Amino acid sequence: MTSDSIPSLTISMEGAGALLADAAGPVFSDACQQRIWALADRLREEPGVEEAVPGMNNLMVVFDPLRLDPASLEAIVARRWKEPVTGRAEGRLIEVPVSYGGSAGEDLLAFSAAKDLTPEEVVARHTAPIYGVAAVGAMPGFVYLSGLDPALSMPRRAQPRMAVPKGAVIVGGSQAGIMPVTAPSGWHILGHTALSLFDPLAEPPAAFRPGDRIRFVAREILR
Structure with a gap:
């Protein structure tokens, strides 16, 4: 990604101790996500920054306002966003x-x-791509996966289910995902995996990290 093609970044405060840096456009960008990851890595080194949590082409930064002035942090984020992304x-x-x-x-x-x-x-079509773990969040261990075949894009259900089971392999909009715990969701359930995505006693507790890649393998197709 050249300097001319760096996505614009919108920075907004989310309460007294958090900031959202949003570069999301109408379509998810893997190149933009690489820049989000790089920005997160850099900001974690800044004094006063407590967390930098990547989302889908956006980044939530949690900081200590007693140690880091919000205006100063905004300037740091804007400057570091434009720095070259190394391998x-x-x-x-x-x-x-x-x-x-x-x-x-x-x-x-x-x-x-x-x-x-x-x-x-x-x-x-669902098993053909190699998916990228763009972000982990929303619920413990939940993976937002890029790479879904556009032919499988489907709006979320008008009425969400109140209990989509742990291990459900799901599609919502243009994204694929896996349920790490049983929870409400409006995504469509295509299958199930026995793989555990979250263990609070493990280190780290989440099975996947941003930047990991996933290949779904069909064991069986049931009617």
């Missing part, structure tokens, strides 16, 4: 086994019909 170590490639359809993937048939595809075609 970052490539994340791990992790295979995630999935049972598609059946009671564990209850939306697969309706999802396939809405896309005018067979369940097998949906699974083939």
Whole structure:
């Protein structure tokens, strides 16, 4: 990404001790996300910054306002955003086994019909890409995955379910994800994995880190 193509950054305060740096456009950008990760790494070294948490083409910065003046932090963020992005170590490639359809993937048939595809075609398209872990958050261990086939993009359900189970392999909008815990969600359930994404007793507790890559592997397709 050249200096001419650096995305514009909107900086806004989120309360007395947090700042949101937002570079999100209408379409998710992997190059922009690389810059978000680099900015997070740099800001974590700044005195007074307590956390720098990447989102999808945005970054939440939590700081101590008694140690770091908000206006000074805004200037630091704006300056460091424009610094060159150096090479970052490539994340791990992790295979995630999935049972598609059946009671564990209850939306697969309706999802396939809405896309005018067979369940097998949906699974083939879902397992074809290597996804990138763009961000981890929203709930403990939840992964926001880039790389979903655009043909599988689907608006979220009008009525969210109150309890989407842990391990559900899901699609919402143009993103793919995996439920780390049982929780409400409006994303579509295509399958289930036995892989655990979050263990509060582990170090680190989240199974995936931003920059990791995921390949879904179909174990079976149930009707």
